Structure formats: structure tokens, C-alpha cells
Amino acid sequence: MDTLFRRVTPFTGKMKCGVCGQPFTRKKGTIRGKTYVHWICRSQKETGMSCTSVNFSEEELERISARTLGMDEFDGAVFEKAVRGITVMENGDLEFHLTGGETKVWKNLHLDPPRHIATVTDCFQGKIRCAACGNTYHRVNGAGKWVYWYCIGKKRKNVECHNPNYTDYKLRQVSAHMMGLEEFDEAEFEKQIEEITAFPDGSLEFNFYGGRKERWQRA
Ligand SMILES: [Zn+2]
Numbered sequence: 001m002d003t004l005f006r007r008v009t010p011f012t013g014k015m016k017c018g019v020c021g022q023p024f025t026r027k028k029g030t031i032r033g034k035t036y037v038h039w040i041c042r043s044q045k046e047t048g049m050s051c052t053s054v055n056f057s058e059e060e061l062e063r064i065s066a067r068t069l070g071m072d073e074f075d076g077a078v079f080e081k082a083v084r085g086i087t088v089m090e091n092g093d094l095e096f097h098l099t100g101g102e103t104k105v106w107k108n109l110h111l112d113p114p115r116h117i118a119t120v121t122d123c124f125q126g127k128i129r130c131a132a133c134g135n136t137y138h139r140v141n142g143a144g145k146w147v148y149w150y151c152i153g154k155k156r157k158n159v160e161c162h163n164p165n166y167t168d169y170k171l172r173q174v175s176a177h178m179m180g181l182e183e184f185d186e187a188e189f190e191k192q193i194e195e196i197t198a199f200p201d202g203s204l205e206f207n208f209y210g211g212r213k214e215r216w217q218r219a
């Protein structure tokens with residue numbers, strides 16, 4: 001079933017941004033000939049600048065919802081009956097508010113640390129490039145808890161970018177994995193990685209010095 005052209009989906013009107021309180025809206029875009037459907041905070045869509053909430057592809061939302069609700073495969077009718085609303089939290093967790101009154105939390109990026117572990121990594125500066133708008137990622141230190149990297153295109157006027165954010169810790173984990181290391185090493189990163197390309201679907205392409213490229217897919 002081709003879902004790209006649906007206008008009303010089970011998620012319509014059900015998702016709210018936990019950072020700024022605006023609803024999430026559906027956004028379709030084409031990058032390099034491939035169509036992506038994303039759900040983004042409305043304040044990002046309207047102003048392109050005022051909210052740094054985490055975005056989700058529709059595919060990802062369906063997968064997460066299926067897992068959270070215990071379905072083998074996503075079923076829109078079951079979802080609509082079971083879920084009153086979803087709040088997208090600042091760290092990318094999703095709070096599912098169920099019609100029965102219960103709340104279920106889906107934890108974003110299972111590799112992410114508990115809130116009290118925050119890493120701040122300098123060597124990512126200037127090395128992460130957004131595939132959607134061509135700008136680089138910049139760091140936000142969130143009140144001593146989470147450190148995020150986000151595409152600076154989100155803050156620029158006349159650029160409409162909705163590429164996903166990453167926690168510093170997550171980037172370290174993924175980078176270590178891609179370099180075949182048990183633990184992240186800043187010197188190794190500087191030595192091996194020329195640039196990381198961040199794609200709208202959340203995947204990261206690591207460009208190694210010497211021309212090797214490897215792609216990491218968001219789980
Ligand atoms: Zn928002």
C-alpha cells in the first residue's frame with residue numbers, strides 16, 4: 001500500500017510537541033529523488049526556527065507505535081482506538097497517552113544514557129553536514145542534562161530544514177561503532193572521519209579519510 005499520498009493518517013491531530021506545545025504536522029519532501037514523509041513540530045514548519053524538537057519519519061512512528069502497543073504490524077484502526085495522543089518529549093522519547101487512561105513511554109535511541117550522563121564532544125563541530133539543506137550541525141547544551149546537535153538550517157531564515165537532532169552521547173556511540181571501537185575516542189575520530197552526512201530519515205553516512213563511506217541506519 002502506498003501511504004505517501006494519504007492526507008489524513010492515524011497520527012493526524014494526535015501528536016503534540018513537548019518542548020513548545022504545538023501540534024506535530026505531516027510534511028512530505030523529496031531529497032535526491034526519494035520521497036520522505038516526516039512528522040514535525042508545527043512551529044518548525046511555520047517559522048523554520050523556533051523549536052528544536054526531535055522529528056520522526058512516518059515509517060518510524062508506525063514501527064514505534066506497533067512496538068509500543070504490542071502489534072506485530074502497524075494497524076491504523078487499532079492505533080486510533082487505543083491512543084488518545086502522543087507527546088514528543090525533548091529528549092525524543094514518545095509518551096503514548098492511551099484511551100484507557102494509561103501512559104506508555106517509548107524510549108528514544110536505546111543506547112542513550114540516563115539523564116545524568118552528559119557528554120560534550122568538540123570534535124563533531126563542523127563535521128556533521130545536513131543532507132537536506134547543506135548546513136552543518138551545531139551544539140546545544142540543554143541545562144546540563146542533554147547535549148544535542150541540530151542542523152543550524154533550522155535557525156536560519158529562508159531555510160526550511162527538519163533534519164533530526166542527535167544527542168552528543170548518541171553520536172559518540174554511533175561513531176565508536178562505525179570506527180570499530182569499544183569506546184569513543186576523540187583523537188581516532190579526528191584521524192579517521194572527514195565528515196558525517198546526516199539524512200532526513202535519521203541515518204548517518206560516515207565519510208572516512210581515503211574515500212570509504214559507511215551508512216548507519218537509525219534503529
Ligand atoms: Zn515544538
Ligand SMILES: [Zn+2]
Pocket residue numbers: 130131132133134135151152153154161162163
Ligand atoms: Zn539542515
